[in-house]
Amino acid sequence: MMLLVNCSNCHTPLQLPPGATSIRCAICQAITYLTTQPSLYNHVQPASAHGQKRAVIIGISYKYSKNELKGCINDAKNMKYLLTNKFKFPESSILMLTEEETDPYKIPTKYNMRLALYWLVLGCQPGDSLVFHYSGHGSRQINYSGDEVDGYDETLCPLDYKTQGMIVDDEINATIVRPLPRGVKLHAILDSCYSGTILDLPFLCRMSQSGHYSWEDHRPKSGVWKGSNGGEVFCISACDDHQKSDDTTVLSKVASTGVMTFCFIQAIERGHASTYGSLLSSMRNVIRNPTGRGYKKGGDGVATSLLALLTGGSLDSELSQEPQLTVCEPFDVYAKPFFL
Incomplete structure (x- = not known):
């Protein structure tokens, strides 16, 4: 091992x-x-049987800081419930990192998040289904290598990002995307700002409000392959690379949740996620719909944008949050079944 x-x-x-x-x-x-x-993860046996399910779920509230978020730990708990009850992930195969964990190795520090991502893909075999869910702050920084279409690297913000720094999309790609062999499936579900291409996958699905779509090429000009080693990778993110995502009570009417996580789970529970296209359309429609149980900007919406919080900015009431889908290889989104 x-x-x-x-x-x-x-x-x-x-x-x-x-x-x-x-x-x-x-x-x-x-x-x-x-x-x-x-480390704790050194004692975890790699996958030994085909068809194993494994997940890493991270929710960070940044409690008692000026950047505090209210819904991220709720998102983590809701995602764990969905995976165990709807998709039959064994509880023992789900690694949760939140500030509520008592095990020091399960606090969402940069060190622990890095090790959790390595653990997720360690020893994976054909037939395995892997899930990475993150709810917390996202940010971005200038890219100097020239491999980003918009000129920025997207990042995740660990609990200790102020002292240890952020986790950059290049590292996430190298850790959980490129090693994946043929026959392994990974779904990354990212509820944070600027997360459209957070996995650095080669193709992004551009979908109009009417549901028509095309694939946008995000392969680096350098020619470096940033897809997998044959495995299937799907990244469903909260918003485009230039957009902010929200943390709010408006949708659930009860507790704070991430807008994207709530819409993702609701689409599945209501039977609107038979394909990747129907899932993405359903999530976007809930956010756009001002008359049904859709999300309205304003109220108690809090942007999960580190940049906005650090600069004292406020959520732009005109900015629409549009969940995104990025993948290794293009496909027909209305024909390919969605399943974790």
């Missing part, structure tokens, strides 16, 4: 081969020696 250890210098998670006591980091070249207290 492979062990995961963090590089002693740059803290990048590394896979230590069986029997090895040290490893050299390919990024910074530092040598890391096996400690006597390896």
Whole structure:
């Protein structure tokens, strides 16, 4: 069984081969020696049977900070309920990271989030179904490599982002997308701002209000392949790369939730998610619809945008949040069945 250890210098998670006591980091070249207290995830056996389901669910509220969000932990709990009850994910195969966890390895710090993502894909085999759900702050930063269409890298904000930094889309892609072999399926469900291309997948589905769609090419000009190693990857994100997502009580009428997570779960529960196209259309219609149980801007909506909060900005009442779908290879979204 492979062990995961963090590089002693740059803290990048590394896979230590069986029997090895040290490893050299390919990024910074530092040598890391096996400690006597390896991480919790080192003891998790990789998948050994075909058809295994595994999920990482992360909800971060940033409690007691000026950037606090009210609905993210609710999102995490709701997603876990959906996976276990609707899609029959074993509870033991779901790793939850929230501030409410008592295990220190399950607090959503940058270190723990990185290890959780490595654990998600570790030892995956054909027939496996993997899910990554994140609800929390998202941000973006200038891209200097030239491989982003809009010139920005999208990021996720761990609980300790102020001291440890954010997790950039390039790292997420390298960790959970590119290693996936043929026969493995991954769904990433990201409820955060600027998350349209957060997995750096090659193709984005541009869908009009009438439901017509086309595939937008996001492959880097450098020619570097940022898709998988044959596996299927679907990223359903809260909004486009330039948009903000919301955290609100308007939809549930009871508790705060992320707009995107609520619409995603509702579409599935109401039978509106038979295909990827119907799922995406249903989610967008709930957000657009001002007369039904749709989401209206204003009220107690709080943007899950780190940039807006740090700059003291407010949610633009004219800005519409449009969930996005990105994938490795284009397909007919109204013909391909959706299932986790």
